[in-house]
Amino acid sequence: MTENSSIIRMFRVNKRYGSKKALEDISLDIAKNEFLFISGPSGAGKSTLLKLLYLAEPVSEGQILVDGLNLSRISRRRVPLLRRKFGIIFQDYKLIPTRTVFQNVALVLETRGIKRSLIEKRVKSLLRVVDMDDRLTAYPASLSGGEQQRVAVARAVAGDPQIILADEPTGSLDEDSAAIIFKLFHRFHLSGATVVVATHDKTLTSNTSSRVIQIRKGRLDEQPDC
Amino acid sequence: MFYYVRRAIKDIFENRFLNSVTVITITLSVLIVSAFGLFFVNARDLFDSWKNGVRIMIYLEPETSEIQRLDTRSRLQAISGIQNIRFVSKEEALDLMRERMKRQQSLMENLRENPLPDAFEVSLSRDSNSPEVMEFLAQRIEGLSSVSDVEYGQQWFERFSNIFNLFKLAGYVVGGMFFIATVFITANTIRMVLYARREEIHIMRLIGATDNFIRFPYYLESMLQGFVGGGIGLGALYAVMMILGSRFEQTLSAEMLTIRFFSPTTCFFIIGCGMLTGLLGCLFSLKQFLKE
Ligand SMILES: Nc1ncnc2c1ncn2[C@@H]1O[C@H](COP(=O)(O)OP(=O)(O)OP(=O)(O)O)[C@@H](O)[C@H]1O
Ligand SMILES: [Mg+2]
Numbered sequence: 451m452t453e454n455s456s457i458i459r460m461f462r463v464n465k466r467y468g469s470k471k472a473l474e475d476i477s478l479d480i481a482k483n484e485f486l487f488i489s490g491p492s493g494a495g496k497s498t499l500l501k502l503l504y505l506a507e508p509v510s511e512g513q514i515l516v517d518g519l520n521l522s523r524i525s526r527r528r529v530p531l532l533r534r535k536f537g538i539i540f541q542d543y544k545l546i547p548t549r550t551v552f553q554n555v556a557l558v559l560e561t562r563g564i565k566r567s568l569i570e571k572r573v574k575s576l577l578r579v580v581d582m583d584d585r586l587t588a589y590p591a592s593l594s595g596g597e598q599q600r601v602a603v604a605r606a607v608a609g610d611p612q613i614i615l616a617d618e619p620t621g622s623l624d625e626d627s628a629a630i631i632f633k634l635f636h637r638f639h640l641s642g643a644t645v646v647v648a649t650h651d652k653t654l655t656s657n658t659s660s661r662v663i664q665i666r667k668g669r670l671d672e673q674p675d676c
Numbered sequence: 677m678f679y680y681v682r683r684a685i686k687d688i689f690e691n692r693f694l695n696s697v698t699v700i701t702i703t704l705s706v707l708i709v710s711a712f713g714l715f716f717v718n719a720r721d722l723f724d725s726w727k728n729g730v731r732i733m734i735y736l737e738p739e740t741s742e743i744q745r746l747d748t749r750s751r752l753q754a755i756s757g758i759q760n761i762r763f764v765s766k767e768e769a770l771d772l773m774r775e776r777m778k779r780q781q782s783l784m785e786n787l788r789e790n791p792l793p794d795a796f797e798v799s800l801s802r803d804s805n806s807p808e809v810m811e812f813l814a815q816r817i818e819g820l821s822s823v824s825d826v827e828y829g830q831q832w833f834e835r836f837s838n839i840f841n842l843f844k845l846a847g848y849v850v851g852g853m854f855f856i857a858t859v860f861i862t863a864n865t866i867r868m869v870l871y872a873r874r875e876e877i878h879i880m881r882l883i884g885a886t887d888n889f890i891r892f893p894y895y896l897e898s899m900l901q902g903f904v905g906g907g908i909g910l911g912a913l914y915a916v917m918m919i920l921g922s923r924f925e926q927t928l929s930a931e932m933l934t935i936r937f938f939s940p941t942t943c944f945f946i947i948g949c950g951m952l953t954g955l956l957g958c959l960f961s962l963k964q965f966l967k968e
Contacts, residue, residue, distance in 0.1 A: 534884040561885040
């Protein structure tokens with residue numbers, strides 16, 4: 451893959467939490483419209499890697515470019531611009547507890563200044579896709595883990611992101627719901643989005659034609675094990 | 677927009693306790709400061725009515741003839757600022773004195789002749805009853821022929837004027853202090869609200885909300901709270917005034933003291949101040965909070 455087709459470039463990235471090393475010497479290119487799995491055991495640093503991309507955490511050393519933006523140079527004011535390139539499914543869902551299912555998903559579109567009538571239509575159709583359209587006015591606390599995860603997926607794709615970052619997007623889901631989620635990812639992938647899925651679920655990574663990279667103890671494993 | 681107002685109201689109810697602290701703080705300050713203001717407005721009314729009653733007494737030389745007197749009168753009439761001229765003959769003055777000193781009648785009985793001078797009583801037009809103008813006029817009048825003495829309530833007038841101005845100044849200072857204190861308290865309560873919502877704010881930022889987007893509802897909320905606080909404060913003051921007023925008016929004659937409430941413009945101004953207080957408090961706490 452050529453350099454200029456990369457949407458994400460990481461160069462010799464280190465990340466430490468205090469004195470604890472979470473990521474060491476990571477160099478990684480992700481192509482535009484690539485479908486990439488990041489796999490690895492628990493505590494390997496998958497979530498940390500994703501957090502560096504959307505600036506939830508700063509890098510300790512190294513450089514990251516996202517769609518031409520150098521993350522160590524980006525000004526505070528432009529951070530929201532960076533984050534709008536992503537649709538993020540957080541490992542812990544991060545739904546807002548004081549807002550309903552509908553409002554949680556709608557919020558993404560509100561931040562982009564979209565008209566209310568449009569928001570209403572789009573949110574409802576997305577929630578229909580993840581089969582949550584019968585729970586529009588429910589609060590996150592009243593949902594099961596899997597249901598929350600499906601809402602989180604709907605929210606992530608609501609803003610029509612260039613890049614979908616999914617951190618264990620099917621961790622709480624049965625096979626059928628997981629399949630629905632992946633079908634949704636593939637749909638966005640087909641329409642041009644880059645998809646990055648972090649997971650420790652071997653069944654997801656074993657029978658795929660997409661690229662799979664391995665992280666172990668904060669380092670990239672060159673040869674993927676199957 | 678309507679949607680955001682509704683959201684703001686809902687958010688206010690979500691943090692009922694902290695938000696009522698804000699509202700109550702604003703209510704109390706508005707109540708106290710405008711009570712002061714109301715007192716001031718009515719004191720000024722009273723003062724104005726006294727001012728209109730201010731008179732200058734012009735005593736004439738003992739040997740003033742009728743012609744000289746008329747001459748003086750016409751000269752007085754020519755002075756601008758003088759509204760009304762009344763001649764008070766020495767007989768009239770003596771009668772008045774007798775009337776006032778009934779108890780000490782024995783003193784009066786020994787009088788062979790009337791020791792009082794003839795005089796003019798002059799009242800001033802509304803725009804010339806400040807102490808400065810009065811002093812100027814008094815000096816001019818004193819220069820007229822056959823005038824022996826000019827008397828006006830200069831000292832109490834000036835003293836009262838000074839007290840009044842001091843009072844006004846104190847009002848501004850107290851008002852300003854209350855304003856600052858309220859902004860400060862409001863800022864702190866809003867900071868607690870923000871703290872309770874920090875997770876929500878964090879999530880909003882992660883999904884790409886700008887600072888302005890996050891701030892806007894809080895501005896709206898705090899202005900709404902200021903509006904409610906100001907409204908309740910003014911309403912309470914009005915209620916208190918009505919209750920006290922009806923008590924007073926039974927004892928005092930109505931014309932002497934009619935208590936007046938603020939004009940609608942002033943009411944809007946006061947509520948506007950309440951809103952500004954909320955907004956400023958919000959501004960300060962948000963500025964600090966969003967820096968992290
Ligand atoms: N905020 C933090 N402070 C300190 N250490 C952290 C923090 N976040 C993560 N770590 C540590 O960094 C390492 C990598 O964590 P990370 O969450 O990236 O792992 P992961 O691969 O996502 O694991 P899992 O599959 O369980 O989600 C772990 O050892 C973790 O304890
Ligand atoms: Mg993780």
